[in-house]
Amino acid sequence: MEFGVARTLTQPARGRLGGRLPASPAVRLPRPRHARLLAAGCYLALGLLTVGWYPLSDPAHVCACVSNTDPSVYMWGLEWWPHALLHGLNPLFSYYVWTPTGANIGRSTTIPTAAFALAPVTFAFGPVVSYNVLTIASPVLAAFTAYLLCRRIAGRELPAFAGGFLFGFGAYEFAQLEVHPNLSLIFLLPVMVHLTLRRADREISARAFIAALAVVMLLQLGLSTELLVTAIIFGALALVATRFIAPPPYGSRVDDLIGEISVAGLIAVIIAAPFMYYAIIKGGAQAEWQFAETDGLDLLNPVIPTQITWIGGHTFQALSQKFIGGNVPEADGYLSLPIIAAFVLWVVTTKRRALAWVLALVAGVSLLAALGGRLHIAGVQSIELPYNWVGNLPVLKLITPARIVVYTALATAIGVAAWLAEAPAGSRRKRARWAVFLIGAALVLPNIPSRLWAGPPANPAFYRTSAYRRYLTPGESVLAMPVGWDSYVMLWQAETGFYFRMPEGYLGHYPPSNFGHGAVMNELYTGKEVEPAALADFLRATHVRAIVIDASALGTTFPFAPELERLGLRPIITAGVVLFQIPPHWLAT
Numbered sequence: 001m002e003f004g005v006a007r008t009l010t011q012p013a014r015g016r017l018g019g020r021l022p023a024s025p026a027v028r029l030p031r032p033r034h035a036r037l038l039a040a041g042c043y044l045a046l047g048l049l050t051v052g053w054y055p056l057s058d059p060a061h062v063c064a065c066v067s068n069t070d071p072s073v074y075m076w077g078l079e080w081w082p083h084a085l086l087h088g089l090n091p092l093f094s095y096y097v098w099t100p101t102g103a104n105i106g107r108s109t110t111i112p113t114a115a116f117a118l119a120p121v122t123f124a125f126g127p128v129v130s131y132n133v134l135t136i137a138s139p140v141l142a143a144f145t146a147y148l149l150c151r152r153i154a155g156r157e158l159p160a161f162a163g164g165f166l167f168g169f170g171a172y173e174f175a176q177l178e179v180h181p182n183l184s185l186i187f188l189l190p191v192m193v194h195l196t197l198r199r200a201d202r203e204i205s206a207r208a209f210i211a212a213l214a215v216v217m218l219l220q221l222g223l224s225t226e227l228l229v230t231a232i233i234f235g236a237l238a239l240v241a242t243r244f245i246a247p248p249p250y251g252s253r254v255d256d257l258i259g260e261i262s263v264a265g266l267i268a269v270i271i272a273a274p275f276m277y278y279a280i281i282k283g284g285a286q287a288e289w290q291f292a293e294t295d296g297l298d299l300l301n302p303v304i305p306t307q308i309t310w311i312g313g314h315t316f317q318a319l320s321q322k323f324i325g326g327n328v329p330e331a332d333g334y335l336s337l338p339i340i341a342a343f344v345l346w347v348v349t350t351k352r353r354a355l356a357w358v359l360a361l362v363a364g365v366s367l368l369a370a371l372g373g374r375l376h377i378a379g380v381q382s383i384e385l386p387y388n389w390v391g392n393l394p395v396l397k398l399i400t401p402a403r404i405v406v407y408t409a410l411a412t413a414i415g416v417a418a419w420l421a422e423a424p425a426g427s428r429r430k431r432a433r434w435a436v437f438l439i440g441a442a443l444v445l446p447n448i449p450s451r452l453w454a455g456p457p458a459n460p461a462f463y464r465t466s467a468y469r470r471y472l473t474p475g476e477s478v479l480a481m482p483v484g485w486d487s488y489v490m491l492w493q494a495e496t497g498f499y500f501r502m503p504e505g506y507l508g509h510y511p512p513s514n515f516g517h518g519a520v521m522n523e524l525y526t527g528k529e530v531e532p533a534a535l536a537d538f539l540r541a542t543h544v545r546a547i548v549i550d551a552s553a554l555g556t557t558f559p560f561a562p563e564l565e566r567l568g569l570r571p572i573i574t575a576g577v578v579l580f581q582i583p584p585h586w587l588a589t
Contacts, residue, residue, distance in 0.1 A: 035157050036148070039144065039147050039157075039160075039161050039164065040140075040144050042161070043139070043140045043143040043144050043147075043164065043165075043168060044140050046139070046140070046143075046165075046169060047136045047137070047139050047140040048136065049448075050139070050169065050174075050445075050446050050448055050453075051064050051135055051136055051138075051139060051174070051177055051446070051453045052064065052132070052136040053448050053453075053454075054448075054451065054453065054454035055132040055135075055136075055453075055454070059125075059128070059129045059132045060125065060126060060128055060129055061128070061456060061457075061459070062132075062454055062455075062456055063128055063131060063132065063454075063455050063456065063457050064131070064132050064135040064136065064177065064453045064454070065131070065135065065177070065178060065179060065453060065455050066178045066179055066329075066452060066453075066455045067455035067456065067457065067458070067486065068179065068455075068486050069484070069486060069487055069488070069490075069506050070179040070180065071131065071179060071181075071455070071457070072457065072487075072488045072489070072490040072491040072494075072506070073108070073109065073110065073490050073506055073507060074109070074110070074111055074131060074134075074181050074182065075127035075128060075130070075131050075457075075490065075491045075494055076110065076127070076490035076491065076493065076494045077108070077109075077110025077111050077112070077114075077115055078111070078114065078115045078118060078122050078127045078130045078131060078134070078494070079115075079122055079127045079494035079497070079498070080094065080096075080105070080110060080115070080494070080498070081110065081112045081115035081116060081119075082115060082116060082119040082122065082123070083497065083498055091105060091112070092104070092105050092106045092274065092275065092278040092282075093105060093106075093278065093282075095501065096493065096498050096501050096502065097490075097493075097501075097502055097504070097505030097507065098502075098503065098504065098505050098511060098512055098515050099477050099501040099502060099503050099542060099543070100477075100503075100542065100543060101512060101514055101515045101516075102512075103505060103507055103512050104278055104282050104512070105278070105507070106275055106276075106277070106278025106279040106282060107278065107279055107507075107508070108507035108508065109180075109182045109224065110507070111134075111181065111182050111185070111222065111223055111224075112222040113219045113220075113221075113222030113223045114134055114181070114185065114222075114223060116222075118130045118133060118134060121133055126495065127491060127494045127495065128457060128459070128491070131181070134181050134185075135177055135181055135184070135453070138173065138177060138181060138184040138185050138186075138187070139168040139169050139173050139174070139177070139184070140168065141168075141185075141187035142167055142168035142173060142184075142185075142186045142187045142190075143164040143165055143167060143168025143169060144164060144168070144187070145164075145187045145188070145189075145190040145191050145194070146163055146164040146166075146167035146168060146187075146190045146410065146413055146414075147160050147161055147163065147164030148160075148164075148190070148194060149163075149190040149193055149194045149197075149414065150162075150163030150164060150413065150414055150417035150418075152194065152197060153197075153355070153414055153417070153418060154414075154417040154418045154420070154421035155421060156417075156420070156421040158420070159416075159417040159418070159419075159420035159421040160417055160421075162416065162417055162420055162437055162441070163413040163414055163416060163417030164413070165441060166339065166409070166412065166413040166416060166440075166441070166444070167186075167190070167409055167410055167413040168187075169444070169445075169446070170334075170335070170409050170413075170444050171305070171306070171308055171309060171332055171333070171334035171335070171444055172186075172332040172333070172405060172406050172409045173186065174308050174446040174452075174453075175306070175308050175328065175329050175330070175331065175332035176329060176332060176403075177453060178308075178328065178329045178452055178453065179329050180329060182223055182224040182226075182227075183224055183226070183227065183403055183406075185223045185224065186227065186406055188216055188219060188220045188223070189227070189231055189406070189407075189410060190410065191216055192213065192216055192217075192220075192231060192235065193235075193410075195209060195212055195213055195216065196209075196213075196235075196257060196261070199257060199260065200253055200254075200257060206256075206260055209260055209264070210260050210263050210264045210267065211264075211267075213260075213261060213264035214264040214265075214267040214268045214271070217264065217265060217268040218268050218271060218272055221268070221272055221275065225279065226398070226399055226400075226403065227403075227406070229395055229396075229399065230399065230403075230404055230406075230407070232265070234362055234365075234366060234407045235261070237361065237362060237365060238358055238361075238362055239254055239257060239258055239261075241357070241358045241361050241362075242254050242354070242358055243255070243258075245354045245357050245358060246354050247354075295324065295330070295372050295400050295401050295402060296324075296370060296371045296372015296373060296374065296376060296385070296387065296401045296402055297323070297324070297331070297332075297333040297367075297370045297371050297372065297376075297401070297402045297405060298322065298323040298324065298331070298333075298376045298377065298378065298379065299371065299375060299376060299377045300319070300323070300377060300378055301320075301323050301331055301332075301333040301334060302333050302334060302335045302340060302367070302408075303334075303335070303336070303337055303340065304316050304319055304320055304323075304334070305320065305334050305336075305443070306320040306323065306328055306331045306334060307320065307328060307447060307450060307452070308328060308331075308332075308334070308446060308447055308452065309334060309443070309444060309445070309446065309447055310445045310446060310447040310448065310449070311442060311443050311445065312443065313447045313450070319378060322378055322379025323376075323379065324376075324402060325379075328452075330400060330402045330403070331402070332402060332403065332405060332406075333367075333370060333402065333405040333408070334444065335408070335409070335412060335444070336440045336443040336444050337440075337443075338436045338437070338439045338440035338443065339412060339416060339437075339440035339443075339444070340412070341436070342415075342416045342419050342433070342436050342437060342440065343363070343411075343412045343415040343416055343419070345419065346415045346416065346418055346419035346422075347359070347360045347415065350418065350419070350422060352418070355418070356415070359411040359414055359415050360411075360415075362407055362408075362410075362411045363407070363408045363411035363412055363415070366404050366405060366406075366407035366408045366411070367405060367408045368385065368386065368387070369386075369387050369401060369404045370401055370402050370403070370404040370405040370408065371385055371387065371401065372385065372387055372388075372391070372401040372402065373385055373387050373388030373391050373401070374388065387401055416437065416440075419433060420433050420434065420437060457488050457491055458488050458550055458552060458553065459488060459491060459492070459495065460492075460550055460551065460552070460575060460576030460577050461575040461576045462548065462574065462575035462576055462577040462579075463491075463492040463495040463496055464495055465575065467574060467575035468496055468499060468500075468548075469499070471546065471572070471574070471579055471581065472499065472500050472545075472546055473545065474499055474500070475499075475500065475501065476500055476501065476543075476545040476546065477500070477501045477502065477503055477542055477543045477544045477545055478500040478501070478502060478544065478545065478546045478547070478548055479502070479503060479504065479539070479542075479544045479546070479547045479548070480492055480493070480502055480504070480548050481524070481547065481548065481549040481550065481553070482549070482550060482553045483504050483521070483524040483525055484524070484525045484526070487506065489502060489504060489505070489506065490505065490506055500546075503517075503538075503542030503543075503544055504521070504524070516541075517538050517541065517542070519534070520534055520535065520537075520538040532566050535564075539582065544582060545581070545582050545584075546579060546580065546581050546582060547564060547569075547579070547580040547582070548577050548578075548579050548580075549577060549578045549579075549580075550576070550577060551573070551576050551577055551578055552576070554578065564580050569581075569582060
């Protein structure tokens with residue numbers, strides 16, 4: 001059964017060219033009374049059994065992530081946004097990191113939407129538990145909103161459930177769940193499409209649509225500006241394609257939609273003006289990696305599993321390690337051959353030509369963009385690709401091309417759901433299609449035994465308990481170590497409720513441009529020896545009153561302990577850290 005805009009895209013036009021078409025009547029879907037609750041419950045169970053498997057055993061000490069710096073940024077953000085508002089601070093600029101200069105938070109991925117939604121959890125149980133709730137919820141929410149969208153288009157419950165599974169529990173989602181919750185929180189992408197379809201079928205008024213879409217855009221802005229930008233680009237592509245593919249009388253509806261979406265975007269920009277100012281204009285931001293030719297998917301990635309995937313991940317590991325230089329979280333394009341074949345078969349055979357063409361266009365263009373500026377096959381770089389022509393434009397140069405494959409995943413999930421729904425009930429064809437789907441679904445199951453989502457964060461008792469209060473003064477500057485790519489200094493500050501400031505931080509890949517002390521910070525990051533005089537100058541300039549070293553990391557930061565002792569500082573060993581207190585008169589010398 002076709003529903004809503006699917007009917008708009010498939011049935012022949014009525015009336016004269018350009019004539020106004022009456023609104024499509026609502027169609028009741030044959031479904032169990034509580035089908036949506038059942039679907040949500042099944043997705044929740046899958047979330048708990050996959051990404052939640054390890055952290056549920058000890059949610060305060062086991063993180064559903066890998067053990068590196070990136071997750072601590074989001075844990076910091078979960079604590080920072082409600083803390084800043086409750087204490088009357090500017091949440092878009094913080095002097096708690098990179099003190100005394102401070103840093104622009106508007107350019108960082110600190111997920112304010114999630115921070116406010118989970119504030120009660122964060123305050124009650126801490127940022128690690130809150131982070132775990134967020135990561136478990138990510139695939140569940142993505143699957144459920146995709147299910148609702150597929151249910152609208154496919155008109156059948158089980159096919160819609162299958163489409164939701166492919167989107168929420170596919171390789172893209174679980175790759176990003178390792179380190180990037182801002183990119184795994186993709187549940188609003190189907191919501192935007194769903195809202196647009198409802199407006200196209202005149203089920204909601206223009207005013208309600210504009211208000212709802214503006215709110216969704218604002219929420220997405222607070223999760224990931226990168227996803228919002230790419231959603232606008234591919235949403236525009238889909239609308240323009242529909243404008244030319246759909247029968248002529250429906251063009252006016254698309255024109256109306258474009259206007260209403262533009263109004264919603266303008267409203268969102270006006271409301272988010274302070275955030276946009278800090279994100280685009282205000283200085284003090286940490287520099288980020290810009291687009292590189294190596295940031296695109298490998299052409300083999302959609303058909304070759306990485307170690308993210310349970311079946312085949314280990315078998316093909318030698319090959320998949322060549323994808324994006326072995327950057328597993330960014331090699332997120334695996335779909336599996338059965339799912340790709342099912343989507344292609346649907347595009348070729350379905351009678352719903354306009355819908356198929358639009359989805360095929362979105363899937364194809366997004367996959368091409370995800371390949372980046374140069375074609376890579378098994379890690380070998382070759383010809384230039386179209387993305388290289390636009391990849392250095394403003395905004396686009398900050399987007400990692402490989403992540404654009406999320407739109408390929410969504411289009412594929414919708415197409416497979418429609419393919420399953422179109423087979424005659426009880427037929428051999430239907431059984432064959434479901435067999436293909438089940439094989440494909442099994443092939444994309446995440447590799448839970450690999451413990452890729454079971455990283456215990458280095459979190460000494462010094463920060464988790466009240467021990468820090470015995471040695472530190474509120475608001476003083478503390479150099480927390482180790483500093484670097486595998487450091488959890490952001491989590492440590494968040495754990496204490498921003499009890500101290502730091503002449504360091506990790507909100508991007510480099511210090512703010514106006515911070516200075518680049519040579520010393522580079523040596524701290526790389527674990528090299530620092531000249532005692534240079535270190536002393538750095539400590540004085542940043543008003544550091546204490547240096548706290550994670551005792552479990554002394555092997556990597558060992559060169560600093562002797563240097564500090566040569567400066568006349570004496571260590572205190574307590575609560576899993578080595579502490580050096582710096583007397584006030586020492587800073588004045």
